[in-house]
Each structure stands twice: as C-alpha cells, then as structure tokens.
Amino acid sequence: MxxxxxxxxxxxxxxxxxxxxxxxxxxxxxxxxxxxxxxxxxxxxxxxxxxxxxxxxxxxxxxxxxxxxxxxxxxxxxxxxxxxxxxxxxxxxxxxxxxxxxxxxxxxxxxxxxxxxxxxxxxxxxxxxxxxxxxxxxxxxxxxxxxxxxxxxxxxxxxxxxxxxxxxxxxxxxxxxxxxxTRGHDRLERTDDFDCTLCLKLLYEPITTPCGHSFCRSCLFQTMDRSNKCPLCRTVLFISPRTCAISVTLNNIIQRIFPQEYAERRSEQDSLINFGNDLIPLFVMDVVIPCQKFPLHIFEPRYRLMVRRIMEGNHRMGMVIRDPATDAIADFACEVEITECEPLPDGRFVLEIESRRRFRILRSWDQDGYRMAEVEWVQDIPPRDATDREDLQELTNNAAAHARSWLSTVKASTRDRRKLEAIYNVEVMMPNPQDPERFSFWLATLSNRRPSERLELLRIRDTAERIRRGLIYLGAESPGCRVQ
The missing domain is CATH 1.25.40.10 (Tetratricopeptide repeat domain)
Structure with missing residues (x-):
C-alpha cells in the first residue's frame, strides 16, 4: 500500500x-x-x-x-x-x-x-x-x-x-x-513515544537493538556495563559502543521534529563529556606523578562509563588516592591522558596512560557512580631572580647527567628482559633539562617510592627541593633495583 x-x-x-x-x-x-x-x-x-x-x-x-x-x-x-x-x-x-x-x-x-x-x-x-x-x-x-x-x-x-x-x-x-x-511557543504537543525508557528523556543518539527496542546510546551502554541483556526484554545483546551504529533515520526524525529539546539534550550530553578547564573526573586508585607511563585495566561499571565519556571528550582524567587515615580522597592528584584505548568485547578497557600535570582538589562529588572534582592547577614557585634561575638550572643539568649515568649502569647490569623494557620506557619519558619542574618529577620516577612519598612530591612547590629528594632516592637505589 x-x-x-x-x-x-x-x-x-x-x-x-x-x-x-x-x-x-x-x-x-x-x-x-x-x-x-x-x-x-x-x-x-x-x-x-x-x-x-x-x-x-x-x-x-x-x-x-x-x-x-x-x-x-x-x-x-x-x-x-x-x-x-x-x-x-x-x-x-x-x-x-x-x-x-x-x-x-x-x-x-x-x-x-x-x-x-x-x-x-x-x-x-x-x-x-x-x-x-x-x-x-x-x-x-x-x-x-x-x-x-x-x-x-x-x-x-x-x-x-x-x-x-x-x-x-x-x-x-x-x-x-x-x-x-499548539502548546507554548507554537510547538506541537509531544508524547513520550520518542522518550528513552531508561532516562525518561528525549532519545539522544538512539540505538535500536536487534530485539527492536530503542535507547539513548549512552543509557544503553551504561546498563550493559552491568549486564549484556536488553533492559526491556532481557534478550542477550552482542553489540559494543565501538561497532554499534546510531539509528540515523530515527535520530534525524527526532532532531527535525523536536529541534529545541534535541539541542537541550545535546548540551546536557556535552556537559558530561567536555568538563571545562577546572572540572575533571577522578579515578580513585593510586598516586601518580607527572612523567609516568603505564597500562591500566578498567573493569568496574562506573569507570567503564567514565572512560567512554572521557574518550568522547579530551581523553583526560585525574588519578587520586584515598587517604586511609580519613577515608577521604587526597587533596593533591595528577592529571593523566589516555594515549591508547582498547575496548574488550565484554565491556572492559585496556588503557595506556601518561601522566601530565598536578592539581589540588577544591571540592568533589559523585556523578553517575564515579567522582568529579573542581580543581586548581598547581605549579612550582618560580625562582626569585636570575641568580636563583641559574642555580636551579645548574642543579638540574647535574642531576640529568647523574641520571643518565645511573640509567647506563642499570641497563648494563640488567639481564632481565622485563626490567630492561621498564628502564627504556622510563628513559624515553625523560624531559628536557631546560624544564626543571617537569624534570624533577621524572627524576623521582626512577626510584620506587611509597604512595605517601609520591603524594608529598605533588605537594612540594620548590623545584630544587624536589630534585634534591630525587637524587637522594636515586642514591638509595642499587643498580639492580626495578625502575618504576
């Protein structure tokens, strides 16, 4: 017909x-x-x-x-x-x-x-x-x-x-x-036919499952972090965020019929992805300091959701530890960037992480199961005059020469393949000594420090003091010790 x-x-x-x-x-x-x-x-x-x-x-x-x-x-x-x-x-x-x-x-x-x-x-x-x-x-x-x-x-x-x-x-x-x-501003009255049954809002980036039900893309995969079944009919779903396409026709119809509400939904979704300069999602696990590179395995449902949102945004989050004495998250933490992300079929992620810059947490709150924080970015106090800058640069150059010598000794005395790979990974992260603040953090990564010591390094705002501590830590390490 x-x-x-x-x-x-x-x-x-x-x-x-x-x-x-x-x-x-x-x-x-x-x-x-x-x-x-x-x-x-x-x-x-x-x-x-x-x-x-x-x-x-x-x-x-x-x-x-x-x-x-x-x-x-x-x-x-x-x-x-x-x-x-x-x-x-x-x-x-x-x-x-x-x-x-x-x-x-x-x-x-x-x-x-x-x-x-x-x-x-x-x-x-x-x-x-x-x-x-x-x-x-x-x-x-x-x-x-x-x-x-x-x-x-x-x-x-x-x-x-x-x-x-x-x-x-x-x-x-x-x-x-x-x-x-019409109802209000000459808009046609809308029913709930185009609402997501999970968030009860207008469908945004809808995905229609093989069993015929439509959900917001983000809502569907948030529920699939806990179960790979359709939220309505419980049919087992073999789909993933990486390969499942948005229902283009349905999305276009919704966008054309409800332009204002669709724009509001887009703005709402953008706020969950683009956090702004002073807002950052937190991964509560351990203390990291700038100039580190390491793998990370994400399996908790709340952090799967967080990683998906991060990967749609700027690929960055904060790494923070919980203070065992107060059971509250620590006041200082470090921003990390996800440089590689491999989604697994069951919803988990294998990530490659590089730490960037440190920050102090002003306040934090729960959002969809994970924590968000308002932060201020922290830098060291600059040298007072030219003489102090020259002294700091000389200290940095000497520390860099010592670090290179130490790495050469360690590589020559190490026969273990894994240890050698770890050493090379650390060596490749070495910053230019002309950036003393960043170099001071990298120097500390050559030795294995307790979380409390790494947290203290984040709080220190004296570059020279951090370099001196890094040299002391390095002196306590024997050539055969594992590089962090």
Missing amino acids: SGETASCSGIILEGIDDVEDYVSANEGVGFWDRYRHVYDHVEHGNQAFRENRFEEAINNYTRASNMKPGDPIILGNRSAAYMRISLFLKHRSPTASEYRPLSGLDMTTLAELALKDAEKLMSLQNDAVRSYILKANALILLERYEMARDIILSGLQVDPSSNILQASLRNLERMPSSLIQ
Missing part, C-alpha cells in the same frame, strides 16, 4: 490508494476448504475498490468480515474504502447535490467507521505500520490533527524508515498553525 490520494483541506492522505490482496497474506494448509467464500468476497471487494466503486467494495468486505471476524486484511481494506468515500464527499461541491442528491452515511460517520476498523486492526497488529497509517488518516479526516500526529510518531517508532508515515508527518507540519492546537 503506497502512494497518495486526493487532498483533504490542504492535507494529502498517504497510503490509502490501494488495498491488500488476501491470498498473499492468508493462503495455507486448509485455507481454501474453510475460507473459499471469504476469498471470493475480498477479491470482488478489491476489484471494486480499484475501480472506485467503494460502496460495493465495502459491502463485499462486510460479507467477508461476517464469515471471518477480526481478519486484519479485511479490516484494513474496509477502513481504506470508508475513507475513500468520506474523501469523495468532502471534496464534493455543495451545488452537486442539487443535481444528484446522495443518500446514505455522511462523511463524518464514514470516517468514524474507518477509524473503528483501524483501531481494531491496531489491536490485532500493533507492530504493523499499516494500522498506524490507516488510523492516522482516519483521524485527519475527522480533523483530530494532534492525535493523528501522535499516531504517526508512534508508527515511526515501529518503522523509522516508513516513507508513507514520513510523508504524512511532513504534510501535517505544512498545515496552517491555526488548524492545529
């Missing part, structure tokens, strides 16, 4: 220019023995419909319905026939009745009968697009435009690619606003 028929008060009724054949939908074992006469009536009705003899078509459909009540094909065809007669009467000029009076039902009653058959059809086949097309057209004939629009939107949930429903929606949107009641 496709195409369009005549217009109705400026609205074109889509999809009622033809009817469905009975055989293709109903033939089977024993059908001809039981329903031969039903088939004959439907066939005669379809022929009459296609020859614009709609009253005759309705009579045949009614006889068939009496023999086989509740048949979807018969109900749908009769509904279309009722609407075609109603359309004819609606377009008939007032003067025509002076020459050829009509008897029988008026156009409104015929439209009501069409709606009744369409509603019965929908109760039998609520997953069939045809029932939504017929019901929407009957409501348009009855000038119940808002209800017709709701039915069209519901039908697009069933089949977002339906050309007939999309055309019907465009036709409604072209109607004069005076014909359609």
Whole structure:
C-alpha cells in the first residue's frame, strides 16, 4: 500500500490508494476448504475498490468480515474504502447535490467507521505500520490533527524508515498553525513515544537493538556495563559502543521534529563529556606523578562509563588516592591522558596512560557512580631572580647527567628482559633539562617510592627541593633495583 490520494483541506492522505490482496497474506494448509467464500468476497471487494466503486467494495468486505471476524486484511481494506468515500464527499461541491442528491452515511460517520476498523486492526497488529497509517488518516479526516500526529510518531517508532508515515508527518507540519492546537511557543504537543525508557528523556543518539527496542546510546551502554541483556526484554545483546551504529533515520526524525529539546539534550550530553578547564573526573586508585607511563585495566561499571565519556571528550582524567587515615580522597592528584584505548568485547578497557600535570582538589562529588572534582592547577614557585634561575638550572643539568649515568649502569647490569623494557620506557619519558619542574618529577620516577612519598612530591612547590629528594632516592637505589 503506497502512494497518495486526493487532498483533504490542504492535507494529502498517504497510503490509502490501494488495498491488500488476501491470498498473499492468508493462503495455507486448509485455507481454501474453510475460507473459499471469504476469498471470493475480498477479491470482488478489491476489484471494486480499484475501480472506485467503494460502496460495493465495502459491502463485499462486510460479507467477508461476517464469515471471518477480526481478519486484519479485511479490516484494513474496509477502513481504506470508508475513507475513500468520506474523501469523495468532502471534496464534493455543495451545488452537486442539487443535481444528484446522495443518500446514505455522511462523511463524518464514514470516517468514524474507518477509524473503528483501524483501531481494531491496531489491536490485532500493533507492530504493523499499516494500522498506524490507516488510523492516522482516519483521524485527519475527522480533523483530530494532534492525535493523528501522535499516531504517526508512534508508527515511526515501529518503522523509522516508513516513507508513507514520513510523508504524512511532513504534510501535517505544512498545515496552517491555526488548524492545529499548539502548546507554548507554537510547538506541537509531544508524547513520550520518542522518550528513552531508561532516562525518561528525549532519545539522544538512539540505538535500536536487534530485539527492536530503542535507547539513548549512552543509557544503553551504561546498563550493559552491568549486564549484556536488553533492559526491556532481557534478550542477550552482542553489540559494543565501538561497532554499534546510531539509528540515523530515527535520530534525524527526532532532531527535525523536536529541534529545541534535541539541542537541550545535546548540551546536557556535552556537559558530561567536555568538563571545562577546572572540572575533571577522578579515578580513585593510586598516586601518580607527572612523567609516568603505564597500562591500566578498567573493569568496574562506573569507570567503564567514565572512560567512554572521557574518550568522547579530551581523553583526560585525574588519578587520586584515598587517604586511609580519613577515608577521604587526597587533596593533591595528577592529571593523566589516555594515549591508547582498547575496548574488550565484554565491556572492559585496556588503557595506556601518561601522566601530565598536578592539581589540588577544591571540592568533589559523585556523578553517575564515579567522582568529579573542581580543581586548581598547581605549579612550582618560580625562582626569585636570575641568580636563583641559574642555580636551579645548574642543579638540574647535574642531576640529568647523574641520571643518565645511573640509567647506563642499570641497563648494563640488567639481564632481565622485563626490567630492561621498564628502564627504556622510563628513559624515553625523560624531559628536557631546560624544564626543571617537569624534570624533577621524572627524576623521582626512577626510584620506587611509597604512595605517601609520591603524594608529598605533588605537594612540594620548590623545584630544587624536589630534585634534591630525587637524587637522594636515586642514591638509595642499587643498580639492580626495578625502575618504576
């Protein structure tokens, strides 16, 4: 059933220019023995419909319905026939009745009968697009435009690619606003047909699962962190954020119909991804200091969600430790950047991390299970004058030379392949000695320090003091010790 028929008060009724054949939908074992006469009536009705003899078509459909009540094909065809007669009467000029009076039902009653058959059809086949097309057209004939629009939107949930429903929606949107009641700022009233059943908000970046349910992309994968089943029907889902595509047609429909609310949803989602300069998500695990590089395995559901959001943003988060004495997170921490991210099929992540800069936490709070923090970025107090800068640079150059010598000794005395790989990973992170502050942190990474000592290094704002401590730590390490 496709195409369009005549217009109705400026609205074109889509999809009622033809009817469905009975055989293709109903033939089977024993059908001809039981329903031969039903088939004959439907066939005669379809022929009459296609020859614009709609009253005759309705009579045949009614006889068939009496023999086989509740048949979807018969109900749908009769509904279309009722609407075609109603359309004819609606377009008939007032003067025509002076020459050829009509008897029988008026156009409104015929439209009501069409709606009744369409509603019965929908109760039998609520997953069939045809029932939504017929019901929407009957409501348009009855000038119940808002209800017709709701039915069209519901039908697009069933089949977002339906050309007939999309055309019907465009036709409604072209109607004069005076014909359609609006709610606030001339916006059409919206139902919950396009809401996510998880967050109860307008679908944003919707994904339709193989079992036919649609959710916001972020909502679906947040639930899949705990279970790989559809949140509604519990069907096992074999999809992942990396390979699962957004339902483009559904997304475009939502964006076009609800532009303002969609923009609000985009802004809301952006706030979860782009945190701003002074906001950062926290991974509570250990103390890290700048100039470190290490792997990280993410398996907790809350941190899987956090990593997904980070990877859609700037790829950065804070690494912080919880103070065992107060059971609160420490006041100083370090920003890290995810340089490599490998999602695993079960939702876990294997990351490669590089630490960047330190910060002090001003306040923190829970957000969707993980912690967010407002921070201030911390730098060392600069030298007071040129003499202090020269002394600091000389100290840094001497420490760099000592560190290179130490690394050469360690590499020469180490035969273990893993230890050698760790040494090379640390060596490649060595910053230019012309940046004393950054070099001071790298120097501390050559030795194994307790979390409390690393936390203290983050709090120190005297570069020279940190270099001196780094040299002391290095002196306590034997050439065979493992490099951190």
